[in-house]
Amino acid sequence: MKAIIMAGGKGTRLRPITCSIPKPMLPVMNIPLIEHIINLLKKHGIVDIGITLMFLPQRITSYFGDGSKWGVRLHYFTEEKPMGTAGSILSTSSFIDGTFVIISGDCITDLDLAQAIEYHRLKQAMATLVLTREENPVNFGIVATDSNGYIAGFLEKPSRCEVFSDTINTGIYVLEPEIFNHIDHDKPSDFSRDLFPVLLDKGHPLAGFVTYDYWSDIGTVESYLNTHCDIFNLKVESSFGKNKYGDNIIIGRSTIIEPTAVINGPCLIGSNCYIGHGTVIGSYSVIGNNCFIEEQTSIKRSILMSNCSIGRGCELRGSILGNKVRLMHYVSCYENAVVGDECVIHERSIIKPNIRIWPRKIVGSLSVVDRNIVWVSRYKPELFSQDGLTGTVNVDITPEFASRLGSAYGSVLGQGKSIVISSDDSNASSLFKYAFISGLMSVGIKVNNICEAPVPLSRQAVRLLQAAGGVHVKRSSESADKLEIDFFDKYGADADSSVAKSIESIFYKEDFLRCRAQSILDINNIGDLSDWYLRHLLERTDTGCIREKACPSVLLVSNGESMLSFIRNIFKELGIPIGGEMLVREFDSKNIRSVEHFLSADLTAFIDRSGEKLILVDSYGQVIDGNLFFLLTSYILLQSIPRCNIVSPMNMTSQLERIAARHGGTIKRVKASKHAILKELMKSDIYDGTINQYMLQFDAAASLAKIIEFMCRHETTLDNILKFLPAYHLRHKSVLCSFDSIGKVMRIVLSEDNTAKQLCDGIRISLKNSWVLIIPDANKPLLHIYTEGNTGREAELLMEKYINKIKEVCISQAAH
Template sequence: MAGGFGTRLRPLTLGLPKPMVYMANKPIMEHIINLLRRHDLTDIVALLYFQPEEIKSYFGDGSKFGVRIEYVQAHEDYGTAGAVKNAEHLLEERFLIISGDVLTDLDLKSAINFHIENKASATMVLTRMQNPLSYGVVITKEDGKISRFLEKPTWGEVFSDTVNTGIYILEPEVLRDVPYHEEFDFSKNLFPSMLEKNKRLYGYIAPNYWRDVGNLEEYFQAHQDILEGWVKVEIDGNLLPREGTNIWVGKNVEVGEKVGFKGTVIIGNDAHIGSGSFIYNSVIGNHVQIGEEVNLDRSIIWKNSQVGKRSILTEAIVADNTRIEDEAVLFENSIVSENCHIGKGAKVKTNVKVWPGKDVEEGSILSSSLVWGERWNRELFTDAKVIGIGNVELTPEFAVKLGAAFGAVVGKGGVVVTSRDAGKTSRMIHRALICGLLSAGVNVHDLRTLPIPVVRYELKFGREQGGIHVRRSPLDERQIDVIFFDGDGQDFSTSKTKSVERLFFREDFRRAAPEETGQLDFPQRVTESYREDFLKAIDTEKIKKANFKVILDYSNGGACEIFPSIIGSLGCDVISLNAYLDPKKLYRTDEKIKQSIQQLSSIVKSLNADVGFLFDPGAEKLSVVDEAGEFINPDLLLLIVTSLFLRCTQARKIAVPVVASMGVEEIAQEYGVEVIRVRNDHLAMMDALSDQGVDFVGGTRGGFIFPGFQLGADAMFDVAKILELLAKNGRSLGVLRKKWDKFFMVRRAVPCSWGKKGQVMRKLLKYTEDLNRQLVDGVRIVNDDSWVLITPDRKKALFHIYAEAKDRAKAEALLNEYSRKVEEWQSKIEMGIAT
């Protein structure tokens, strides 16, 4: 498989296909061909797509490399299986598929023997990875037969650290199930179909080295792994071992006096290293000229490049035919493409990429507009949000680029709706995002300071293709959240966040021509339309007749701009608190929230109110106090709202997060309603609505989705709906609180390093294989009168463990049992104990 674009390796792959990227002075595909030859696999078919002539001209018929190569070129991207289908006429016997852009020394013969011994139709070669999030996770039975796999899961779906390497052994008849000239993938289409039909699909777990060189960070690390000896590859030249140093030297190499070497160094043919230089764990390509007193620290230099005197390169990558003049400095993770010129004394700062053919002037300092933190190198999005410290990680420059990347996904001429909270930093980032969108030719409808539910409403009923809301994070006063929405108001899907990430990191999204720049508008009557449709979706007469007395705390958020006129139409006696915008109060500590609830409780009691509601600043979540001034925790609130809803409707199916109380099933059973458990996040709650039979989605954080009006949580609508349900039921919150406050839920966070998470999940899956369990966002073990959930945190190095029972002691015993198990498994992993 040699058709990759290598977009995440740009700018190194702007002028050549990904399999031709140099790895230890030879194309990475050459390492794969050498591996195949060592395992007597010498008849090779190369499937080409992007820049095929580069590969053909280098490898020819393969004779120079001891193999025979035939080429099949695709003219469209039909996916992995679709590409192989194009070569079906050449595949008349058992064959192996391997990517031409991975670095590995896997024992292919052992994998083939495993395939033959098990009489498999298809065998996936698997390996274990510390962080399996970017790969397809595969679960096998004891005999190696595959039982389940997930394509690029979240941490809550990581049930093993065993991942798909993209190396497959297939019998020819397997290709009969692959359609011609249609997009068809092995891991997404063919293998799930084989699993469903119970065909002989096996997984061989290989113990050797494997790395997908998918991005620049992986590319750099793959080189370090070669130099550290973690992977066996063929290196050209002679090995000259010295004490503490291994030097691979090619032909006709010249090394000046007093040159220092440390670690492992690979020097290509006809290279020259000037006197007094120091080289540490670096690769120097063919025909490279290194001047005097140069310092190379873990750097990679491709062929035909020059580095001038007294220059310093630290963890830098320099492509071919580039000239670096004297006293230049390349900082960590800087990348200089081919045919560039870096002037004397110039500095290329950390993480800066220089595109091909660029000239950096003498003495200049080339800085990216953003010094990215390490986490931007791993991933940009957390769910549908980009989160960063305001004006440090999330700067205006960063936001402009992010807006342009989002605009490229939306497309020229598209329309995006934007809004923000009242904070100064939010306003700054919001305006920068708008600039990026406009630069991509996207039109912007700016709602300015309005809460998130209004943005969702506008997207659901408007003509925009997507939306953005900027706010101060409710979790950290220093952080800013940039939240992305789809065209229907739902949270941005994972596939679309990945598209934005790819465009953001490769930095080659198109800018609009001057006459195509997007237009900025400020829509009128959005709040009026929201109010009108809101009131149509509520039984206002029922609420008016109940004559509720309500205490409402707006938390100084955006709801105070729109909800007073709505609640005023419901005939309620309302006392409002904090009903004005205050940017300084948008972030509240847990202690402040607790104080707000206590204040709300006190006012409810003193004024004999029926209910008290506390909005979060974004108007997506509620805290509720009953008529006795008792705070109703979110787990109990879910039970109360569910019971109210089911009693008043003809619902047949509802959805709740996997962590919700088992009381939901008890209530649903009374009304003959089906319960679906989903991941414990807002996107999963919204996705549940795609099942047309779902009538209600309840959350465990004070948010609910009533499908008739919104596709996402809307705390303003929730207030009105709860009042409507109370009016129809004729029962108070206090009565329902006493009825359903009979479950005990306990929780604990257990630390676990990122590298052990996948292994712990694999052990947990094996330990619980004979138990009644649910594999949704972790592993939930269900007993007759209790349950326990073990789920890995997506952002922190820890596991969350929840346990619930009708008896507190039983819940705590379950919590302690599985907390100890997670700690015990980590200890065994650390000691290298297999079981």
């Protein structure tokens, strides 16, 4: 049996301690991570080991040589360019001559490899994935298995709303050599994202071996510290020292400890160290080799790498110091702070919690370091929520914040790229926009600045100007003191979550690109685009029909004065009569109905200041919003374009399929989010044809115009159109569920009974004449439950049944 250790990783999330060493060489208990893996393989009789390298390969080859010192035979394979986890092993194909093991070089585990290999042979699989349970699986690849132990589905690093199990992929595999025939040679290929899904589609058997042995992915500073605690607490089988000094205290050779020093176990002190008088080394601390710690210093639950010098009276609490760090007298370093290699921190400085200091920095005396110095993330709330980026003006969102955010976004796009930026008519939005532009320009981005524009116009401007992306700044619908910032991709759709994560990462790492002075580009200030928008809408609207038929008069309501003006100008050209206008703070159907009767308007329409949301009110005072509005616009689209395809969220009523079937149309279900629908719609030309789904559901002005045009063409009213829509019985509730329990809840729901299930967005359970959809909330410890039945009572009973199931699992989890 042979094994391949993947050791090409940079360990970017662990920087600055991985700046000058590859992640597999990061010391755990003063021994490189990869050495723990080599010892594990040797323990199970695997001595022919290949190691794939890329980042700083010489650090690994010079340390291990041919492996004879460890009783193994090592073979090295260096990647020329990143080829993904699966692609990285292609160069090892000549080395492999039978069943082999793949293991990551950056984990700590005492996995019984013999059991995993035996399970692989029993299942006769092409690949066996070693799986484990994880309470919070969002940072890992989650896996679903069937009742026979074979893989049923994958999702790599899901968002909270995508979690369907607490079973995760450890990155340890037992493979057959035929696997090489399925790896793409021409582009990067990842095991979980690319290779395994392809094998699954082709019908090759993939087995899942669930282990309850210890496994820890050393991916973050927190997991690095916690893994050391687990080793000290004997949760993992590990031989990390021989010379005992008191209770579970390990001391290296030639180390001097003064008589008045206090050493509290469990802890590890390396070789050739000095511990001064009155110094306290607390539990769960690791001191590297050749460290010099002066008197009256206190170190608790901290990790010092080799050759550190700690001055008199220093205090370390849950911190990590890289190699050759010097702390002068009375320096304090607090929880989760990380100081990179060869830094010098001068007297009486304070390093606050969660701070990262890049290698070879000098911090002056009496400094209070409360933000990262150059690099790597601090503990932080996420910038982006499920609804985008929001914050209070001059509290969360300051001009400085906006400029840094602009630099981060520009760094993601790259120098020389073009973007569209726009805002609503508020002064706060303009303030943020121009501060954001300064950050973009510092990176060398070409800025197309639109003075004031609704969101649909901004989306279309991105496509019109062929920009790489776009940003729109607007007042929040929740509060006038808050702003919302929307990011668009090159199609004008909401930017993907991966873009948000990249922006967030660069923002907190402060890893901004900076261009030369001559590369700073002019701002392209674009005037009012309303004329262009109107021209395109006129080309696609039958104004003759509107003017000739009995066109309904409209009471226009909005919470934006500029939006009322925008609609007024457009409807004047389209020939749509406006029975009245009403500026409100928020939508209130009762107050609006009284005004409508007073003005004798035929139709009431509320359009929010962003220009994306349209709410209608019929003559009976019924509010047409949400699901009913989606059904209405879908019906109008199917009447206008028979046999068309409609993109629908997973939580929409199944009556939609029945409406589509009557008109020969089809329904494509996507995740229950505006982003998912827009992403699908924006793949096509949103200017194509006289009517389409984008116009009806995401451009409020165009939607209202097309609905009125439809009413005129068919000489009907909104009330009559609504009569053609079928009744539906849809329910939605949210249930509290801790983040630690969500994965287990979803796994149990997924594994029970034989009902048909889908994993597109959470878990959708299809019953005979009803369905249930369970979706984890992206930001809160909640599970959203949607049910639909033939009757309201049936939907409510289903809701009650699944709420009780979830509560039972949550109570059971809490008890353990």
